[in-house]
Amino acid sequence: MGRSGSDDPFALILAPPRDETPEAKEARERAEAEARRVSDDIDEQLRQERIASKKMKKPVKVLLLGQSESGKSATLKNFQLQYARHEWAEDRTAWRTVIFLNLIRNVIHVLDVLLREMSLLDGDKSFVGLEYTSDSDWEPSSHTPVYSFTDKHRLLKLRLAPLRRVLTDLEKRLGPGTQEVYTTAPTAQVDKDQAREFGIISRNGWKSAFEKLRPARKDDSAPEPILKRREEENYQIADILVGCKDDMKNLWDDIVVQQILTHRKAHIEDSPGFFLNDVGRIASSGYEPCDNDIIRARLRTVGVQEHKFVMEEGGLMILTTSLAKMLNHVILGQGKEWVMYDVGGTRSSRAVWASFFDDVDTIIFLSPISCFDEKLREDLRVNRLEDSYQLWRSVCSSPMLAKTQIILFLNKCDLLHRKLKRGVRVSDFIPSFGDRKNDTSTVMKYFQSHFKEISKLVSPEPRPFFVHFTSVIDTKATAATLSVVEESILRTHLRNADLL
Ligand SMILES: Nc1nc2c(ncn2[C@@H]2O[C@H](COP(=O)(O)OP(=O)(O)OP(=O)(O)O)[C@@H](O)[C@H]2O)c(=O)[nH]1
């Protein structure tokens, strides 16, 4: 049988006093209502925090877009360098092999330029073994200077020959990722140099590819003999490079070689993965790449690479609401997961980009503004800056990206500056530039205004124009840019997750 209200000790305690006055009753009811309100507020806050913490688990997603060699992977490396030092340190030794590869390619390129010129002098047109020079550029003309070749040059050819085998072996070791750069245009002319430039297909960032390059580690799961062989191969490459050090230096410092490169206007110092000025350091036993070496190392992206990392350091975002204080704790503390998608930028790689459009917080679009006088390597009929404008146009006009934050990096400002200093005139390649001053700041502003205009004209909805002038191989300056960009990306991420 249930108890009557008068028997329940709690009901008795909670019951109002029998002789309660009307004023006391009113005060009691007010206090009870206030207590209920506070309790409801706390429940609501806890509910919000539960939802928020669930949403906070969603990673921040960033997509890097831009034509090939625009600096997407180099930007990604800067993010890792700043915010994911652990991954950065882990990959350092594998990058060393990529740097060896870049250096060997530089040497073979210069060697081929030299040999081709020597063969022209000998009237030997059937010279074989030249991989990096295009036939059409090499017809002798009345303007071709007469170079003073000596036995030294012939000897360099012989002494540097082992590097060709090392290059082939290394490419083999990196596996089937080596791919030709196909073009979509049937009549397009492809730059042979890029057609041979290798990249790695690896969905999980550089990780699986780098497994083949890393020296053995304690926790390695690969069988012992494979690890041993990998270790030996790494030593062998380093040994061969150390053995070729003086010859590589002699080749690069050679006055005739420099004359040929100047005459051919081959500014190979500006090309991706250029390390010939660092031979002394790199071809030394015990060489460890520094941060800047890794940023400059060139490894073409094939397909899409997904780089996940957990922010080891938070940004500087200051939020003010009470819920935001809780979020601040999560954001600014360690542990926020970021996923960055780094895509291949060649024309044939671009078809897959759109499949990432609906699920990213921010796009960082890179355009190398130094390339106003260059042609696309995969289609030598197309001006690179024009291609970049066209890409920007299609990204800005995409209805799927109408509400997506897009941040533009006008990159390679260092190379732009060098090029203009050399006397290259923008108006010779971009007629609309007219008779404006041919200096770096005028040119930068001019290109910027063009990108801004396109964004304004073609975006389905008005969008803010976020732009940064960058030279992403400058890690210090890029760190400052990234801290601004990171805050903006986090803010957008929170807004997308309805947390702001
Ligand atoms: N001097 C200079 N070199 C740069 C700059 N940005 C990138 N590079 C170099 O240019 C080369 C190409 O850069 P990547 O980051 O590999 O280009 P990407 O856009 O990822 O190219 P794909 O993977 O082919 O799509 C690398 O060797 C970079 O180190 C820059 O601002 N200045």
Ligand SMILES: [Mg+2]
């Ligand atoms: Mg890349």
